[in-house]
Each structure stands twice: as structure tokens, then as C-alpha cells.
Amino acid sequence: MHADFRSLPADPASAAALADQGLRYELVGDDEGRQDAFSQAVARGFHGGAPDEQALVEMRESSRERRAIGVWDDSAAEPLIPIATVDSWPTPLRVPGGRDLEAWAISVVTVAPTHRRRGIARGLLEGELRAAVANGTPLAILTVSESTIYGRYGFGPATWSAELAIDTKRARWVGPTPAGRVQLVSREAIRDAALGIEERARAAGGIPTWRGHWDRQLGLRRSEASKSADIRAVRYDDEAGEPRGFAAYRVKDAGADFTRHPVEVIDLVAATADAYAALWRYLLELDLVHEVVAHQRSVDEPVTWMVSDARAVRTRSVTDHLWARILDVPRCLEGRTWQRSGRLVLDVADNLDLAGGRFALEVDEAGAARVTATDEAPDLTLGVAALSSALLGGASPIALAAAGRLEGDAAAVERLHGMAVTPVPPCLGFWF
Numbered sequence: 485m486h487a488d489f490r491s492l493p494a495d496p497a498s499a500a501a502l503a504d505q506g507l508r509y510e511l512v513g514d515d516e517g518r519q520d521a522f523s524q525a526v527a528r529g530f531h532g533g534a535p536d537e538q539a540l541v542e543m544r545e546s547s548r549e550r551r552a553i554g555v556w557d558d559s560a561a562e563p564l565i566p567i568a569t570v571d572s573w574p575t576p577l578r579v580p581g582g583r584d585l586e587a588w589a590i591s592v593v594t595v596a597p598t599h600r601r602r603g604i605a606r607g608l609l610e611g612e613l614r615a616a617v618a619n620g621t622p623l624a625i626l627t628v629s630e631s632t633i634y635g636r637y638g639f640g641p642a643t644w645s646a647e648l649a650i651d652t653k654r655a656r657w658v659g660p661t662p663a664g665r666v667q668l669v670s671r672e673a674i675r676d677a678a679l680g681i682e683e684r685a686r687a688a689g690g691i692p693t694w695r696g697h698w699d700r701q702l703g704l705r706r707s708e709a710s711k712s713a714d715i716r717a718v719r720y721d722d723e724a725g726e727p728r729g730f731a732a733y734r735v736k737d738a739g740a741d742f743t744r745h746p747v748e749v750i751d752l753v754a755a756t757a758d759a760y761a762a763l764w765r766y767l768l769e770l771d772l773v774h775e776v777v778a779h780q781r782s783v784d785e786p787v788t789w790m791v792s793d794a795r796a797v798r799t800r801s802v803t804d805h806l807w808a809r810i811l812d813v814p815r816c817l818e819g820r821t822w823q824r825s826g827r828l829v830l831d832v833a834d835n836l837d838l839a840g841g842r843f844a845l846e847v848d849e850a851g852a853a854r855v856t857a858t859d860e861a862p863d864l865t866l867g868v869a870a871l872s873s874a875l876l877g878g879a880s881p882i883a884l885a886a887a888g889r890l891e892g893d894a895a896a897v898e899r900l901h902g903m904a905v906t907p908v909p910p911c912l913g914f915w916f
């Protein structure tokens with residue numbers, strides 16, 4: 485890794501391409517005035533309200549921990565506010581087998597409505613991918629506002645999230661009854677315990693959270709205090725009194741019938757099976773509640789099996805969530821554990837010329853991979869986006885082949901499927 489990723493220079497090729505349009509593409513750096521202008525541009529780019537003084541101070545925290553890039557148009561009416569933004573930071577990503585792979589997380593990609601569709605986002609994205617390569621990071625990741633934007637840069641969806649709506653009047657608890665306790669605690673207490681619990685709970689597809697994330701999720705930022713007083717929090721402590729999980733939720737307005745409050749689960753994080761069961765049970769047995777809605781859940785939630793009537797748990801939607809982009813094929817494929825042994829020669833196409841080539845993937849009985857460049861005839865031909873989708877074990881190579889995103893004979897496709905797909909689907913439980 486680069487000694488200080490925040491000072492990796494702005495990518496010269498993107499700087500030159502944007503300079504041709506009279507635009508300055510630059511690191512935001514440590515100047516608070518520039519950081520605040522960047523935050524204003526981000527809020528505007530996502531159709532948010534103008535941040536007040538307090539919100540700007542709070543947003544400086546992420547400016548200090550991320551590498552932020554802005555694009556300035558000196559001819560604009562407000563030339564100090566960038567017309568485009570992106571930020572990024574290197575982070576561990578949990579991969580199948582329980583190890584972490586370093587990933588370049590990319591966020592807050594915005595282009596002002598006055599400057600859209602003239603290649604500025606392309607400059608930002610290509611610049612980020614080249615910066616990640618310069619940093620020695622083998623993978624880039626992001627969560628997306630629209631699933632139409634990032635495939636062209638070699639990203640593929642790699643985890644999926646479900647939105648669950650549970651009818652609590654039908655969902656009689658038949659799951660386990662753990663021996664620990666669910667305790668009502670302050671949001672501050674959850675914030676203080678969250679990082680430790682989350683780190684133990686992190687499964688494939690997960691990246692570590694940060695304190696500012698929890699301030700925001702739990703409504704603890706001073707600038708958002710008035711909107712979040714209704715957030716309640718519970719913690720599960722095991723028999724020894726160790727915190728093992730928590731849930732934050734909001735009971736919404738019941739309307740005319742006071743027995744029918746909807747509950748929105750803001751987060752439910754469980755480091756143990758006991759914590760998982762106890763927290764769900766608590767939520768599903770709240771009085772005066774008829775429905776519990778939870779977002780960014782796994783597509784294979786055990787809670788479905790913990791209630792008397794499985795149809796009480798309705799999956800409202802399943803959407804792609806984390807997108808991944810391989811930048812170094814050998815390091816990514818060797819970084820994870822595979823489900824079965826086998827050998828395949830993969831021909832990987834990359835239209836940005838960052839990671840493509842022909843590689844022999846050899847997996848031993850323990851699931852450990854060795855990946856070497858080769859000029860043998862390929863068993864499978866695929867784009868880097870399809871390989872990135874398969875990396876975390878959540879995408880089906882059989883379906884990718886049926887869709888024409890992976891070519892090869894059926895036996896080779898099935899071999900990759902058996903090697904890649906994991907029994908537990910990868911999951912990232914939040915947006916970044």
C-alpha cells in the first residue's frame with residue numbers, strides 16, 4: 485500500500501482529459517474551506533438539502549479519512565464549489581474462507597446537473613481505478629445509486645440484499661430461545677459497542693464500519709438530532725454478560741389503529757447465532773406492532789425458519805448491492821477460499837486494460853488457489869465484470885453462462901460454479 489493513500493496524486497490521464505474541457509481535477513486535501521465546498525457539492529449531487537455549519541463540521545471527519553477528489557469549473561457562477569466529486573479509501577473486504585482482501589472503496593460519485601453526460605464521471609471512475617492500481621490494491625468496490633452506471637468500467641454486482649417485511653401477527657416465534665439477555669440501552673451505548681460487535685459479525689462481502697457511520701445510522705450527529713429522537717436500541721448480552729449483537733429500530737406512526745405500528749429496523753448486527761435469534765425475537769414480539777421491515781438483509785435469512793408461518797416473512801425485493809471490480813486477477817482469486825478443488829484456464833477480457841489476460845486457476849483440496857499466467861487454450865472466456873461478480877461466491881456462473889457473459893463448454897461452466905458459489909451468500913449490510 486502507498487504510505488499515505490490520501491496523498492496519491494490525482495491521476496494524470498484523467499486530469500489531462502478533463503483539462504481539455506477547461507476543468508481542474510484535483511485532490512481536495514486538508515483545507516477546510518475546500519472540504520466544506522466538496523461536502524456541499526456531494527449534498528447537491530444527491531439532491532440533499534444544503535448542509536448547515538454543524539453538518540459541514542461533521543462531514544469533515546470523512547474528508548480527513550478519505551482521499552477526496554473534486555473537479556472545478558472556474559467559469560461557473562459559484563467557482564469554489566466543485567462540479568464533480570468522488571472519494572475513496574482502502575479497506576479490508578471479507579472474502580469466502582474468512583480472510584480479508586484489500587479493496588479500494590469508492591463513494592460519493594457526483595456530477596452537477598449542469599455538467600452531466602460529457603464524460604466527467606468516466607474521468608472520475610477511470611482515475612479511481614488507476615489510483616487503486618498505483619496503490620497496489622487488487623480490487624475496487626462500491627455501492628450504487630443506479631445499476632446502469634458501473635458495468636462499463638468492469639464492475640459487476642457481487643452481493644445482493646433483500647428487503648424483508650414481516651407480519652408480526654402471523655409470525656409466532658418457534659425459533660431458539662437463547663440464554664442471554666436483550667437489554668434496552670442508549671444509542672450512545674450501541675455506538676460504543678458497535679465497532680467491536682460488527683468486526684466479529686463481519687462475513688463475506690462485509691467491510692469494517694467506522695465510528696462516523698454509527699453516529700449517522702443511530703442519529704447521533706448533532707445536525708440530525710431532531711430527526712432521530714425516535715430511534716430505539718437494544719443489545720444482546722450473552723450469559724457471561726458479553727455484548728454479542730444489537731438492533732436499532734424506529735417505531736413509526738400507527739395511523740388510526742394504535743395496535744398497528746410499523747417498525748423499521750435500522751440495523752440488526754449479530755456476532756453469534758444466539759444474538760441473531762434473540763434480537764429478531766425481541767423485534768417480532770413488540771406489542772402494538774403489526775409489521776417489521778428490514779433493509780439490506782441477506783438473501784438467505786434464517787429468521788424465515790424461526791417463525792410458525794413462513795409466509796409471514798415476505799421478501800419485498802432483492803437488489804444488487806455491493807459491486808466489485810477486479811484489478812489484479814491472481815491476487816483476487818488467490819485471496820479467497822474455493823468450495824472445491826479443480827483446474828480451469830480463464831481468458832479474462834478487460835476493456836480498460838487493467839487486469840485482463842489468460843490465467844490458470846488451480847485449486848487444491850483445501851480450497852487454496854494458485855493462479856498463474858498461461859498461454860494454454862482457455863476453458864472459459866469472460867469479461868472482468870463477470871469474474872468480479874463471481875469472486876465473492878454470490879453469483880451463479882451457470883446463470884452468467886446462460887446470459888452469454890461467460891463462454892465455455894457446460895462441464896467447465898459447472899466446474900467453475902461448483903468451485904465458486906458459497907453455501908452462505910455474501911452480504912454487505914449497509915451503503916457506503
Ligand SMILES: CC(=O)SCCNC(=O)CCNC(=O)[C@H](O)C(C)(C)COP(=O)(O)OP(=O)(O)OC[C@H]1O[C@@H](n2cnc3c(N)ncnc32)[C@H](O)[C@@H]1OP(=O)(O)O
Binds near residue numbers: 590594602630
Ligand atoms: C458509487 C457511487 O457514488 S453511486 C452514486 C452515483 N451518483 C449519482 O447517482 C448522483 C446523480 N447522478 C450523477 O451525479 C451523474 O449523473 C453520474 C455521476 C451518475 C454520471 O455522471 P456523468 O458525468 O453524466 O457521466 P459520463 O458523462 O461520464 O458518462 C459516462 C458513461 O456513463 C453513462 N451514464 C452516465 N450516467 C448514467 C446513468 N445514470 N445511467 C446509465 N448510464 C449512464 C453515459 O451515457 C456514458 O456512457 P458511454 O461511456 O457509453 O458513452
